[in-house]
Amino acid sequence: MARYLVTGGCGFIGSHLVERLLAAGHEAFVLDDLSTGKRANLPDSVPVTVGTVADPAVVETAMAGMDGCFHLAAVASVDRSREAWLETHHANLSGTIAVFDAARRANPRGPIPVVYASSAAVYGDNPNMPLREDAATRPLSAYGADKLGCELHARVADGVHGVPTTGFRFFNVYGPRQDPKSPYSGVISIFAGRIAKGQPITINGDGEQVRDFVYVKDLVRCLTAAMDAPRAGAPVFNVCTGVPTTVNRLAEVLASLSGRALERTYGPARAGDIRLSIGDPSNLRAAFDVTCDTSLEDGLRDTLAWL
Ligand code: NAD
Ligand code: UD2
Numbered sequence: 361m362a363r364y365l366v367t368g369g370c371g372f373i374g375s376h377l378v379e380r381l382l383a384a385g386h387e388a389f390v391l392d393d394l395s396t397g398k399r400a401n402l403p404d405s406v407p408v409t410v411g412t413v414a415d416p417a418v419v420e421t422a423m424a425g426m427d428g429c430f431h432l433a434a435v436a437s438v439d440r441s442r443e444a445w446l447e448t449h450h451a452n453l454s455g456t457i458a459v460f461d462a463a464r465r466a467n468p469r470g471p472i473p474v475v476y477a478s479s480a481a482v483y484g485d486n487p488n489m490p491l492r493e494d495a496a497t498r499p500l501s502a503y504g505a506d507k508l509g510c511e512l513h514a515r516v517a518d519g520v521h522g523v524p525t526t527g528f529r530f531f532n533v534y535g536p537r538q539d540p541k542s543p544y545s546g547v548i549s550i551f552a553g554r555i556a557k558g559q560p561i562t563i564n565g566d567g568e569q570v571r572d573f574v575y576v577k578d579l580v581r582c583l584t585a586a587m588d589a590p591r592a593g594a595p596v597f598n599v600c601t602g603v604p605t606t607v608n609r610l611a612e613v614l615a616s617l618s619g620r621a622l623e624r625t626y627g628p629a630r631a632g633d634i635r636l637s638i639g640d641p642s643n644l645r646a647a648f649d650v651t652c653d654t655s656l657e658d659g660l661r662d663t664l665a666w667l
Pocket of ligand 1: 367368369370371372373374391392393394395396397398411412413414431432433434435436437451455477478479480529530531532533534546
């Protein structure tokens with residue numbers, strides 16, 4: 361049994377991770393500023409420090425005595441990173457450096473490992489599908505640039521300060537507890553929420569854009585496997601399925617699973633929308649013997665059941 365700090369643990373992905381850690385018999389502690397996360401996403405028994413990862417003193421205190429840290433706290437929104445460039449930078453990059461820095465001193469036995477969230481946003485509009493981890497990174501947003509910055513500072517954490525790190529480039533994650541009401545919500549939570557209520561959806565552009573949708577419970581298996589695995593050299597892995605799904609097909613599957621007629625209108629393409637985003641999961645599988653293999657249908661069934 362180990363003691364883990366989960367930053368962003370009250371959020372969508374973090375709350376699933378905490379659930380998995382508790383089920384495995386570990387102790388989970390959460391640091392979250394509740395900006396998008398909710399206390400109610402976690403059992404009452406989980407200790408939550410309400411504060412920001414951008415404050416090094418808060419992070420230092422929250423991390424004292426831990427055996428490892430899962431760092432998921434971030435302003436997880438490209439739009440928000442455009443509106444509030446410097447503010448999101450403080451949370452997304454300075455906050456990550458604060459986490460790596462505190463990991464140096466958290467435990468008298470030595471630096472503790474940090475498993476952290478990067479994003480497929482680091483690839484930007486690289487057209488070489490499926491995207492491998494060695495593909496060129498050319499982020500198109502402050503959000504993507506800061507996630508790439510996290511990966512660079514992870515190398516510093518490892519090479520200069522002896523803090524072992526593993527980074528994960530999440531593709532499009534979905535599942536229960538992804539807030540359909542948030543203006544920054546992903547397409548699945550928006551469509552699922554509306555279709556289940558018999559409301560129309562708007563497809564941006566022709567709907568033939570492709571995404572690699574990852575079910576959240578598969579993703580958290582990758583995170584816990586990485587915490588337990590030996591690592592060297594601040595590795596970074598895609599978390600993806602390698603399976604392409606168009607936005608049109610997604611809408612059709614959701615309508616069919618909800619037993620509703622699909623009412624869709626086609627609007628203008630979203631400015632800067634990426635046409636293709638598919639990851640190569642080979643390195644993930646080879647390193648941790650995990651696959652994100654929940655079918656879209658099964659994952660969507662779970663998501664709809666939660667609504
Ligand atoms: P989320 O918004 O549900 O979770 C983020 C959590 O971090 C929330 O609980 C929020 O309150 C908290 N938080 C935000 N700023 C904070 C700060 N300064 N200090 C402390 N807590 C703070 O989003 P999510 O989808 O669960 O994202 C988790 C991680 O995964 C993020 O790092 C995000 O960038 C990354 N990610 C998510 C996706 C996706 O498809 N959902 C894709 C790529 C990467
Ligand atoms: C995701 C991430 C983003 C960044 C990026 C990296 C989310 C919410 N966003 O953006 O943070 O990491 O990947 O590449 O996870 N769509 C519609 N109708 C709607 C909503 C969306 O057609 O009502 C389309 C949208 O135009 C896009 C697709 O659905 O083509 C997926 O949109 P998204 O916002 O869920 O995710 P994405 O890939 O743009």
